[in-house]
Amino acid sequence: MDRSPLLKVDHLEVTYKQKQQRKVIIQDVSFKLYPGEMVAMTGKSGAGKSVIAHALVGLLDKGLSVTKGQILFEGKNIIQFNEKQFENLRRENIAMMIQHSLNGLDPIRLVKKQMLETIRHRKVGSKKEVEQLLLNLLTQVGFKEPEEVLDSYPFELSGGMRQRVLLAMMLSLQPKILIADEPTTALDIVNREKILELLKQLQCNLGLTILLISHDENSVNKYADRVVHMNEGGVLL
Numbered sequence: 001m002d003r004s005p006l007l008k009v010d011h012l013e014v015t016y017k018q019k020q021q022r023k024v025i026i027q028d029v030s031f032k033l034y035p036g037e038m039v040a041m042t043g044k045s046g047a048g049k050s051v052i053a054h055a056l057v058g059l060l061d062k063g064l065s066v067t068k069g070q071i072l073f074e075g076k077n078i079i080q081f082n083e084k085q086f087e088n089l090r091r092e093n094i095a096m097m098i099q100h101s102l103n104g105l106d107p108i109r110l111v112k113k114q115m116l117e118t119i120r121h122r123k124v125g126s127k128k129e130v131e132q133l134l135l136n137l138l139t140q141v142g143f144k145e146p147e148e149v150l151d152s153y154p155f156e157l158s159g160g161m162r163q164r165v166l167l168a169m170m171l172s173l174q175p176k177i178l179i180a181d182e183p184t185t186a187l188d189i190v191n192r193e194k195i196l197e198l199l200k201q202l203q204c205n206l207g208l209t210i211l212l213i214s215h216d217e218n219s220v221n222k223y224a225d226r227v228v229h230m231n232e233g234g235v236l237l
């Protein structure tokens, strides 16, 4: 099959540098993400999964930088992107649900306000059309009564519900790739399965390409099309 990868990570190296200190954190990592597939990146805590995810969207912590290799998005090397270009990339192409993102919602601001904030760059149409879009997004992530959710505060919602709201916000950006970094860690076992099932459903129904990051290989194995296993800063094949 002649398919080009949407994302190609090629011999990536990430180094931590501060004053006299220098430590290679990610070494020679290569993998591809093809359109419409769900790839799980697994490996134990500290293996480097989050650092890779952050490198993909230009959100590396201070002191960390890409020192070797390429990250090609639709064939274009994004390593040299400036802040503005990365911002556009995150807004238009690669959405990232960050780890512990249950905190990613302001508990005391209406869901509606926070969702509106996320889509402020999209030209949707009239107020009514925007509201309908938000309701559709909430329905897409499994809410039976989206109006109620829209008019609630995150603190009134359960952990699983908040995670689904965040997912709806990510979907509102219409990304080509969704990176979900440990989307289930803060949830109980029933909600964990529900979120993974939902991601699978979104992949199948919307053709969304997903990079699912998890330390729990067993739970993601049955959902992912492929698994990239990280081992202390490198890929274990």
Ligand SMILES: Nc1ncnc2c1ncn2[C@@H]1O[C@H](COP(=O)(O)OP(=O)(O)OP(=O)(O)O)[C@@H](O)[C@H]1O
Binding pocket: 016, 025, 043, 044, 045, 046, 047, 048, 049, 050, 051, 052, 061, 062, 063, 064, 215
């Ligand atoms: N800002 C930073 N400064 C220095 N070292 C860092 C920084 N962020 C991460 N590291 C180091 O990089 C390595 C990989 O960390 P990373 O958070 O990517 O692991 P992980 O596989 O995502 O694990 P976890 O699931 O626990 O988050 C670890 O050794 C960590 O100490």
